[in-house]
Amino acid sequence: MKEQRQSAILSLIQKHEIETQEDLATSLENQGFRVTQATVSRDIRELKLTKVASKSGGQKYVALTNYEQQVSEKVIRVFKDAFVGMECAGNILVIRTLIGMGNAVAAAIDAFNFEEIVGTLAGDDTIFCVIKTVDEMNTIMNKFKEILGS
8 A cells, every 4th residue: 555655755756846745645545545633744864855946936845856857957958058168187187168167067076976076166157076096087987988978
C-alpha cells in the first residue's frame, strides 16, 4: 500500500502543481487512498520532495532527483553556450568564455564537482581552473570535451 501511495504521489506532482500537504492529501483521497497529514508528511520526507517556484507564481512539490536533473541540464547548457576554448599551463587550465560569462561558467564547473579540480577563479571572460596535479589535466580536459560534445 505504501509503495502504491508513494507512486501515486510522484505521479500527482508530475501532472499537477501540488502546493500544500493538504492539496496532496485531497488528491490522494480522490484516488482512493485514506491518508492522514502525518502520513503525507512522512511520504514527502521519504520521497525527498522539495518545493520550487511554479509557473503560477506559487510553489509546488517536485521530486528532488527530477529537480537536480533540471538544474544539471541548465548548468551544462550554460557551460556549453558560453565556452570558447581552453589551454593548459602547468596544473592550471585557462578557460575562455564569452564576454561577461566567466562567473557563470566557473559556477557551472564548480557544480560539476570533479574531484580533480581544486577550485576556479573567474574574470569577465577568463577562468583559471586549478587542477590537483598536472597528470590529471588530460582527464579534466577530456571531461570538458565530453560535456561539449566534441
